Amino acid sequence: MAGNFYTVACPDCENEQIVFGKAASEVACAVCGHTLAVPTGGMAEIEGDIVDTVEAR
Template sequence: MAGNFHSVKCPDCENEQVVFGKASTEVACAVCGHVLVRPTGGAAEIEGEVLDTVERRA
């Protein structure tokens, strides 16, 4: 499965969470519940600040 994992900072509570760049469902912050990732049918729309690419997959 191609796609990358990213470390994302929540814009509301600044919690850092690892998310999949091609998520097929909404991903909420584990602390405050703010939606961090929204699916788009391809690369997901990331709402928070991307801090780092944790794992690259080809």
């Protein structure tokens, strides 16, 4: 299972959170609850600004 982890900035509160690029479930912001990633069966649809790639495989 190859994939990348990304630091994503929430569009609502600017909180930065690490998200797996192939997330299998919805990922919500830990501060405000805004959805940051939606699973699509492959690469997750990221709904925020990708700040950095934490781990590239």
